[in-house]
Amino acid sequence: MSRVTEDELKKALSTTVIEKKDAKKRWVERMLKSAKSYHKICPYFDKRLGNCFLRQLSEKKGRCEREGKFDGCPVFMGFLEGTxxxxVSEGKNLPIDFMDLSLHIY
Structure with a gap:
């Protein structure tokens, strides 16, 4: 029988943690790519007032600093990561397309 050293054990455990984060990152990137195919500007951007609906949920004045560009937007990425x-915590299936995201949230 071979014994597992502490270093090997730590390496194996850290690998599984990275895989979970990697799955989250891949899903967020897939949703971002899907959203780009449907929308030229952020779907949560109000063109008339220049506000971000996602930012308005947390702040009173939710002015969009990126003028509706959602590629790399920290608010939009945070929303996707939170979703x-x-x-995952509720045990629901993850949507494959951005348009399916609204069905799973509400």
Whole structure:
């Protein structure tokens, strides 16, 4: 019988943690790519007032600093990451397309 050293054990455990984060990152990137195929500007951006609906949920004045560009937007990415965490904790299936995301949230 071979014994597992502490270093090997730590390496194996750290690998599984990275895989979980990697799955989350892959899903967020897939949703971002899907959203780009449907929307030229952020779907949560109000063109008339220039506000971000996602930012308005946390702040009173939710002015969009990126003028509706959601590629790399920290607010939009945070929303997707929060949605991923919520769906995984509830044990629901993850949506494959951005348009399916609204069906799973509400």
């Amino acid at each position: 991923y965490d919520k769906l």
